[in-house]
Amino acid sequence: MDRFVSHYTLRLDAKGRVSIPAPFRAVLARDGFDGLYCYPALDRPALDAGGNALLKEIETLIERFAPYSEEREQFSATLYSTSEILKVDGEGRVVLSEPLKSHAGIADAVAFAGHGHKFQIWEPGRFRAELAEATEKVRALKKQLGTRVAADGPHGARE
Amino acid sequence: MDRFVSHYTLRLDAKGRVSIPAPFRAVLARDGFDGLYCYPALDRPALDAGGNALLKEIETLIERFAPYSEEREQFSATLYSTSEILKVDGEGRVVLSEPLKSHAGIADAVAFAGHGHKFQIWEPGRFRAELAEATEKVRALKKQLGTRVAADGPHGARE
DNA sequence: CGTGACTCCATTGACGCCCAAATAAACCCA
DNA sequence: TGGGTTTATTTGGGCGTCAATGGAGTCACG
Structure with missing residues (x-):
């Protein structure tokens, strides 16, 4: 599988290290990126993380704007300067920097949430709330769409 | 990695020296440029810095204007004449000249900000302000993009 | 001879790297 | 199906190395 799922x-241990879940590590290994590309999500208290696939998405986003345009400069400045490439140790762990932790309100535990080509890192409590809220909205949307739009995933219950 | 990130x-120490962050030095080493190419940013109180990749970008920018045109002469005069090639000592440090420091308002500390193919050097306080402002604008822009994207793709719902 | 700049060396603190224990999951066989 | 075993993953800790910083020595130039 080449998608981040579940x-x-x-x-976190005493040194601030967290293991990246093994299934996610497998996806990253296949992606071929050395390390973990990570940055504060723009519109929520979470971190976006991934490998080359994520990097490519960011580039595509930036390239929507004309070269040398103010918008483009701001995009690349914001995204590149707030990004970090975390090193992954032999056991598959990373250390989140202070800015990253404070953006997401992370203290001693984190929730990893798959998003297909990337995944997010949350403070566990906030993630539960976010998930509940998102689920509500999706239900409403689905109802709007009327027909069966498939996929109300079977794996929501996991912890 | 071949980009300036984070x-x-x-x-600065008593002699005015600053270490270039090790990750940036690694990128510069790969780029193959001897020294640090540096000049005052045109439209903000910061310094642009980098290696061959930056030099190439400048050339491309100048070549957009017709040869011998007034604009071209002015561009090349400004960019090239205000540029400096800083020497990097054995420990990876540089000394910023007075004109450079005064343009950016630098006194005793600097912030290095990755921009992909180049990086910028700021007075730390100003950098924080700039980053906050840019992030705001990017949020707004991304919101616009998001609505547009949602219309045409299956994964618009997630952001 | 004085001034400044560059090179070289030393300190300190953080970080990466390696090895080991504990926990949990998967597996196999009876 | 249940028990026991094996494997994989997570967690903990110690040690070595590297990066950031400060200072001293050396050379070039005015």
Whole structure:
């Protein structure tokens, strides 16, 4: 599989390290990126993380704007300067920097949530709330769409 | 990695030296440029810095104007004449000249901010302000993009 | 001879790297 | 199906290395 799927909650150790869930590591390995590309999500208290696939998405986003345009400069400045490439140790762990942790309100545990080509890192409590809210909205949307739009996933219950 | 990513704040020592962040040095080494190409950013109180990739970008920019045109002469005069090639000592440090420091308002510390193919050098306080402002604008822009994207794709719902 | 700049060396603190224990999951066989 | 075993993953800790910083020595130039 080459998609980040499901979610996992893990604890930080005394040195601030967290294991990236093994299934996610497998996806990253296939992606071929050395390290973990990570930055604060723009519109929510979470971190976006991934590998080359995520990097490519960012580039595509930036290239929507004309070269040398103010918008483009701001996009590349914001995204590149707030991004970090976290090193992954031999056991598959990373250390989140202070800015990253404070953006997401992370203290001693994190929730990893798959998003297909990338995944997000949340403070576990906030993630539960976000998930509940998002589920509500999706239900409403689905009702709007009327017909069966498939996929109300079977794996929501996991922790 | 061959891009300047993330940002770092470092202090100048009594002799006015600053270490270039190790990750940035690694990118420069791969780029193959001897020294650090540096000039005052045109439209903000910061310095643009980099290696061959930056030099190439400048050339491309100048070539957009017709040869011998007034604009071209002015561009090349401005960019090239205000540029400096800073020497990097054995420990990876540089000394910023007075004109450079005064353009950016730098006193005893600097912030290095990755921009992909180049990086910028800021007075730390100003950088924080600039980053906050740029992030705001990017949020707004992305919101616009998001609505547009949602109309044509299956994964618009997630952002 | 004085001034400044560059090179070289030393300190300190953080970080990456490696090895080991504990926990949890998957598996196999009776 | 249940028990026991094996494997994989997560967690903990110690040690070595590297990066950031400060200072001293050396050379070039005015």
